[in-house]
Amino acid sequence: MRARLLADNRWKRTVPVVALLALALLYRLWILFSIKDYPVLAVPAADSAMFDAWARDIAQRSFWGDEVFFFDPLYPYFLGIFYALFGHHPLAATVVQAVLGVLGLWMLFEGARRLFGYPVAVAALAAGAFYRTMAFYDVVLVKDFLGPVLLEAAFLAVALVHTTGRHGWWAGAGAACALAGLVRGNLLLLVPGLVLAAWLVPVRDARRALLALAGAVAVLLPVALRNSVVGGEFVLSTAEMGTNLYTGNHAGNDTGRYEPPPFLRRATTVNELLDFQEEAERRLGRRMGRGEVSAYWRDETFRTIAEAPGRFLLLTAKRAALLTNRIEVPDVYYMDYIARRSVPLALPAVTFGLAAPLAVVGLARSRRDWRRLLVPYLLLALPILSMVIFFVFDRYRLPSLPFVALFAGMGATHGWNDWKVRDIRGLKAGAALLLASAAWVNVPLERLVNVGRFDFTVAHYNDAVSWERLGRPAEAARELEEVFRLRPEYRGNSKMTWFAGRSYERGGDPRRAAEYYRLAAEHTPGRAALWVDLARVLLAAGDVPGARQALEQADGAVRRTVPAGEVLKELDALRRRLS
16 A cells, blocks of 8 residues: 555656656747747857857868867767768757757756755756746757756756765766866866865865866866867867957946957957957967967956956946846847747746746755755856856856756745745745845846847847848848848948848849948948949949949049959949940
């Protein structure tokens, strides 16, 4: 009879977990198939384009590469191995990502069950399963989904140490944190944090610390050796820190968000590296390795901070506020914008504004058990704290979100238990803390301090680029019109207006193309190519006098600067047509 009761109880506990994991997977797949034809996702852009190209290079040309890693390598290698085994199928890769994301949720549940009990674990799983940001990044072609999965693995490994007494799991936790550092470099800070926690809690034990360190070294040493052999520089993981540090703190950044320095001319992620390298080499007058470039921009950042420490403190405060606010600072992907065309993204779901206040309650109620919670505290706090000196995007907060869900589940469980026993004092304290933290998390920072605008300008521009690459210039032109509507000042940007002119020209509307080419040419009158473009579309629109005037301007620009040979050829061809 007792065995039957135990089996029934086990079944009752298993069914909700299996159901939540299945729903989590369905939610992610629903999001994926609702957005797969969205332009900026149908054609990989920015970081996604870089990861896709790097993965294809790994699969088709060179597994080891040719130089020191500048970008974090784990995700491109994950994607490259997938492409090598199954072919270039990005959609299938994102399905695998969704499965791995749900596997991470199971690890979160299992770790929480072992450390805090079934109710907290189920509440944490429910919060993570329907956390919109986590679900979205599980199914797009960016590296960040791997960070939460690996930290959830580290959490489970530590939970297994506590429940099985097998200290060898510390090596697994160290390896998982090091792998997370190969997804996002700032997560490498978790390695010394984990080693310290292993040594201190519950009593000082050097063996535990050495196991955690050995697990991390087993991951990082091969990467450092690969960098030495291939690139000729001993770089532990990547040579990216200095450029990121400078981007977040240079004199022109006053928001704490991504603000590229003025010498960055190239639009793509990979080519930004070339701009940073060329500028550093121009300033020093010599060739530099990747590690040297990173060190140079790190030192430049420290010099900038030393010159204006107050400004740095203000920027850091803005970043800290953004990292603890409901705002999901967009990068390439604007979830609220994409949700206009995606039913699952538009549905009510768990968000930071909802989960974080509950997590604060959970943190407060669990403070007496801090020794058992030291590693979860680190996994929650260090990914966020390590970003306050760089710059802020929504996906940079992603590694902490499983542990926001964990402590939110803890807070909700404590509140429910207080309600059941009618602990009025506990309910009042919890409600006061919940309201205070909700007020902070939901402060409208965009209205109170200068953290930049949060409209959909960049989303429309990204869509325009993707429509252009898909061979649909009319849709690109439509998106650019939205850009100009939201930011009228962009009509003075010759690159933007030239892009609009080209889209209208390719879309078969030479008169509208002429309007934007003229704006571009008048804003940059010394560029002969812009006047040639204007002359070409004016001629196509039947405006012969206007075309002649544009060619006269082009001739004047040629006398001042020598344009590319193709421009000169087209200029001669237009002269012959008008003669």
